[in-house]
Amino acid sequence: MIDELQSRMDRVLREVEQEESWKFLYEPTTTAAEIEQFLSEVFLRVFWYQPHTTEAGFHMIGRLPKTEGRLLRSLLTHKAEEAEHGGWAFRDYVALGGCEKTACERKLTPACFAVAAVWWQMAEKEEPFGYLGAEYLFEELTARVCAKLVPLFHEKGVCSEKIGFIVEHATEDLKHSKLIRHWISKVETRFPHSRAAMLRCFDYFNHVYPIPVWREAYDAVLVQPKGDFGGLACSGPKAPAPYPEHI
Numbered sequence: 157m158i159d160e161l162q163s164r165m166d167r168v169l170r171e172v173e174q175e176e177s178w179k180f181l182y183e184p185t186t187t188a189a190e191i192e193q194f195l196s197e198v199f200l201r202v203f204w205y206q207p208h209t210t211e212a213g214f215h216m217i218g219r220l221p222k223t224e225g226r227l228l229r230s231l232l233t234h235k236a237e238e239a240e241h242g243g244w245a246f247r248d249y250v251a252l253g254g255c256e257k258t259a260c261e262r263k264l265t266p267a268c269f270a271v272a273a274v275w276w277q278m279a280e281k282e283e284p285f286g287y288l289g290a291e292y293l294f295e296e297l298t299a300r301v302c303a304k305l306v307p308l309f310h311e312k313g314v315c316s317e318k319i320g321f322i323v324e325h326a327t328e329d330l331k332h333s334k335l336i337r338h339w340i341s342k343v344e345t346r347f348p349h350s351r352a353a354m355l356r357c358f359d360y361f362n363h364v365y366p367i368p369v370w371r372e373a374y375d376a377v378l379v380q381p382k383g384d385f386g387g388l389a390c391s392g393p394k395a396p397a398p399y400p401e402h403i
């Protein structure tokens with residue numbers, strides 16, 4: 157099971173590395189300021205979807221068999237620690253010059269809405285052990301991506317104090333990923349039907365994360381904002397129009 161998830165993770169990383177946004181980060185001509193603008197848009201999206209994935213995650217954990225006390229305690233503690241990470245993303249977004257008002261008042265972008273929707277659909281309809289597959293994508297991807305990007309950003313001169321979200325996740329998510337792997341191994345032997353659910357939930361979540369979110373962030377700041385979803389500035393030429401509540 158772990159081998160299968162690892163090979164899916166390897167594929168996800170290969171796809172990520174083919175993305176325009178990823179190549180942009182490694183481009184010799186890309187400046188620290190441009191990287192910071194892109195990261196600001198990524199952090200904004202984390203701030204937007206994270207409360208929804210957290211609430212849906214708690215809901216899914218709550219549907220696990222009530223006989224599994226140790227599993228429930230462990231996953232709830234982990235999810236509770238994750239709960240404040242949206243706040244870390246918001247802190248870095250603001251440190252990078254992002255507009256608080258935009259972040260707090262804007263409706264979810266399509267990519268963030270899709271992430272929230274997939275998590276709630278899994279939470280309400282899927283076999284709850286599937287949680288471990290989706291959560292593994294969250295933790296393992298962040299650990300692997302952050303470990304690659306921290307040295308690059310250091311080399312590029314990106315201000316490390318403004319990207320604590322990435323610096324902290326490079327080490328934190330290694331531990332979290334190990335924890336989730338531990339429970340996947342335990343659960344799959346005792347509940348064989350959980351295997352298919354974990355793989356399904358990994359794939360459901362991967363359909364909307366990370367590439368659609370990162371593409372939207374990249375487009376918002378560096379290509380052509382679609383639907384004016386950029387959030388970096390409150391005023392000036394890049395000022396985003398509020399996303400209309402009613403059209």
Ligand SMILES: [Fe+2]
Nearest residue numbers: 295328329332
């Ligand atoms: Fe984590």
